[in-house]
Amino acid sequence: MLLEGVPASSGIQIGTALLxxxxxxxxxxxxxDESEIEKEIKKFESAxxxxxxxxxxxxxxxxxxxSSIHAGIFSxxxxxxxDPMFVDxxxxxxxxxxxxxxxxxxxxxxxIIDQFSTMDNEYLRGREADIRDVVSRLIQNILGKExxxxxxxxxxxxxxxxxxxxxxxxxxxxxxxxxxATDVGSKTSHTAIMARALEIPAVxxxxxxxxxxxxxxxxxxxxxxxxxxxNPDGEVYEEYLIEQSKFQEFEQSLSMLKDMPAVTxxxxxIELACNIEVPEELSSIQKYGAKGIGLYRTEYIFIRKRTExxxxxxxxxxxxxxVEKVAPEAVIIRTLDLGGDKFASSLxxxxxxxxxxxxRAIRLCLQYPFIFMPQLRAILRASAYGNAKIMFPxxxxxxxxxxxxxxxxQAKSELEYEGLPFDPNxxxxxxxxxxxxxxxxxxxxxxCDFFSIGTNDLIQYTLAxxxxxxxxxxxxxxxxxAILRLIKQVIDIAHENGIWVGICxxxxxxxLVVPLLIGMGVDELSMSPIAVPEVKKIIxxxxxxxxxxxxxxxxxxxxxxxxxxxxxxxxxERFPDVLMWIDHRLH
Amino acid sequence: xxxxxxxVREAGKYKSKISVYKDNMEHRKVNAKSLIGVLTLAAxxxxxxxxxxxGEDEEQALNGLEDLIVRRxxxxx
Numbered sequence: 001m002l003l004e005g006v007p008a009s010s011g012i013q014i015g016t017a018l019l020x021x022x023x024x025x026x027x028x029x030x031x032x033d034e035s036e037i038e039k040e041i042k043k044f045e046s047a048x049x050x051x052x053x054x055x056x057x058x059x060x061x062x063x064x065x066x067s068s069i070h071a072g073i074f075s076x077x078x079x080x081x082x083d084p085m086f087v088d089x090x091x092x093x094x095x096x097x098x099x100x101x102x103x104x105x106x107x108x109x110x111x112i113i114d115q116f117s118t119m120d121n122e123y124l125r126g127r128e129a130d131i132r133d134v135v136s137r138l139i140q141n142i143l144g145k146e147x148x149x150x151x152x153x154x155x156x157x158x159x160x161x162x163x164x165x166x167x168x169x170x171x172x173x174x175x176x177x178x179x180x181a182t183d184v185g186s187k188t189s190h191t192a193i194m195a196r197a198l199e200i201p202a203v204x205x206x207x208x209x210x211x212x213x214x215x216x217x218x219x220x221x222x223x224x225x226x227x228x229x230x231n232p233d234g235e236v237y238e239e240y241l242i243e244q245s246k247f248q249e250f251e252q253s254l255s256m257l258k259d260m261p262a263v264t265x266x267x268x269x270i271e272l273a274c275n276i277e278v279p280e281e282l283s284s285i286q287k288y289g290a291k292g293i294g295l296y297r298t299e300y301i302f303i304r305k306r307t308e309x310x311x312x313x314x315x316x317x318x319x320x321x322x323v324e325k326v327a328p329e330a331v332i333i334r335t336l337d338l339g340g341d342k343f344a345s346s347l348x349x350x351x352x353x354x355x356x357x358x359x360r361a362i363r364l365c366l367q368y369p370f371i372f373m374p375q376l377r378a379i380l381r382a383s384a385y386g387n388a389k390i391m392f393p394x395x396x397x398x399x400x401x402x403x404x405x406x407x408x409x410q411a412k413s414e415l416e417y418e419g420l421p422f423d424p425n426x427x428x429x430x431x432x433x434x435x436x437x438x439x440x441x442x443x444x445x446x447x448c449d450f451f452s453i454g455t456n457d458l459i460q461y462t463l464a465x466x467x468x469x470x471x472x473x474x475x476x477x478x479x480x481x482a483i484l485r486l487i488k489q490v491i492d493i494a495h496e497n498g499i500w501v502g503i504c505x506x507x508x509x510x511x512l513v514v515p516l517l518i519g520m521g522v523d524e525l526s527m528s529p530i531a532v533p534e535v536k537k538i539i540x541x542x543x544x545x546x547x548x549x550x551x552x553x554x555x556x557x558x559x560x561x562x563x564x565x566x567x568x569x570x571x572x573e574r575f576p577d578v579l580m581w582i583d584h585r586l587h
Numbered sequence: 588x589x590x591x592x593x594x595v596r597e598a599g600k601y602k603s604k605i606s607v608y609k610d611n612m613e614h615r616k617v618n619a620k621s622l623i624g625v626l627t628l629a630a631x632x633x634x635x636x637x638x639x640x641x642g643e644d645e646e647q648a649l650n651g652l653e654d655l656i657v658r659r660x661x662x663x664x
Contacts, residue, residue: 079592079595079596079622080622080623082599083595083621083622083623083624084618084620084621085617085618085621085623085624086621086623112623115627116626116627
């Protein structure tokens with residue numbers, strides 16, 4: 001059987017499937033005998049007690065390690081378990097409809113959620129996530145299921161899942177997972193980014209792969225074309241073995257570029273840096289011939305802790321490791337960018353405030369100094385060991401940048417008072433990912449040392465497209481004329497104001513976009529380490545003048561489609577081998 | 588904890604049957620001991636609610652709830 005999806009991370013992998021299933025609302029439903037009613041009610045009641053106990057444990061842990069405000073969320077969860085409207089309805093459903101208890105819970109909850117969703121009250125609609133959270137725990141306890149945990153894998157597997165959350169990927173055993181395939185997702189969803197970071201082939205957006213694959217099936221993941229083959233016949237299997245070795249040859253040809261500089265044919269140097277998601281990737285930087293780190297993400301420390309905030313000391317050790325590893329090259333450390341799709345339940349912040357336009361990233365940090373200050377201090381302390389820069393995400397107005405700088409100064413004076421070393425002249429960067437930041441780039445440029453354009457969010461905010469919504473995912477267009485104009489505007493304004501500008505979104509490593517970015521005069525490109533060789537190959541195949549011409553023509557078109565087919569034909573002439581192996585469609 | 592949770596907590600302390608409704612919609616009254624029920628009232632800040640109690644400790648229940656809603660204003664101030 002062959003399934004087609006979105007190629008998220010290149011490479012070919014052949015292996016055994018592991019169906020990783022989160023117990024959402026997929027529960028067995030069957031009718032029971034009169035005589036079993038009492039037994040099912042008992043089952044429900046003891047699951048209630050167990051779930052309550054689990055929640056109280058989590059609550060007291062959070063209370064101890066964080067604060068009672070955060071623990072309060074779980075009090076509401078516990079109240080739901082005691083709710084007469086819920087408990088009585090479930091018992092009624094078991095007795096009258098003669099349903100097994102798990103199915104009864106599921107039905108009753110669905111009714112409640114439906115009732116909530118019709119109400120014109122955002123707070124209430126937001127409670128749906130809380131209810132689902134409690135109930136999936138409850139159903140798991142009724143069914144007596146052990147949650148599969150990807151941290152304790154013994155054999156190499158290809159993980160097949162509906163989706164993978166940041167906490168799933170953060171906790172998994174990286175040595176044993178050799179591929180991903182998921183029902184949902186796009187090139188820029190978390191699973192895809194993570195797969196590229198870990199250098200394992202992945203295909204996402206497959207629709208219903210979880211209903212076709214069983215644990216133990218033989219699967220082939222073709223991350224170049226976006227295909228997954230389930231239990232292929234002998235002939236296809238042989239073909240893929242050959243394909244796999246050909247691809248490895250191509251990768252070897254790229255590795256020859258490792259020690260060559262990233263310069264255009266006419267000698268212009270472009271800084272190539274890496275996006276680092278987890279410390280495990282630090283060793284890849286040199287392996288792929290990159291220089292420094294253009295985006296050091298700090299979310300993993302917060303996600304891995306699960307139920308408490310990481311201490312200043314832990315953060316300091318982590319940042320210091322990265323700074324020392326790449327010295328004398330730079331590490332650009334981005335402050336916490338949680339919220340949106342990277343929401344961490346460990347912070348105990350209600351899910352409804354974590355949306356794309358909600359209390360996330362710099363907003364969250366400015367609101368909660370108990371999260372922000374330890375991180376600022378940790379980054380400053382790490383800056384004593386090499387070349388660290390600091391960067392603030394999701395700046396949408398200059399006041400946020402100013403306030404963040406005030407807090408940074410506060411952290412500096414604390415450290416000075418305590419006699420701890422740091423780099424007093426640490427460079428400060430602004431991430432440009434909200435359209436208002438592009439429009440006010442001239443104002444922001446006067447108050448910071450560099451810009452880094454986060455193209456993923458910039459595209460989403462500018463085109464009003466949430467990339468995880470499959471219905472509209474095709475509207476996420478990196479080559480939309482609006483996006484190209486905004487990027488050009490930022491680069492021009494940065495240079496007018498004498499500061500440098502980098503790109504750290506997915507666009508920085510897109511073979512069709514790189515010529516345009518060179519043509520616009522970008523100073524630095526930061527990408528996942530694995531993409532560095534091919535981008536270097538592209539840079540080394542053009543002159544700046546050619547790139548400027550391509551950019552000028554591309555920007556004269558009216559639609560993303562026209563731009564794409566034009567840039568594709570130009571790219572085919574100059575670096576066909578890169579395109580042959582790497583998916584040329586942009587999404 | 589949010590006001591709805593506090594209300595349910597307080598109502599849960601009493602043996603009486605306690606119900607609550609918004610504005611004049613008595614036909615849509617809900618069990619005050621149920622968080623889901625109270626949430627479906629969708630009684631935002633500034634709305635008018637009526638509390639009914641029936642049972643052996645009805646007086647104490649009404650006093651306790653009045654204290655929470657009117658005097659302590661859900662401890663929000």
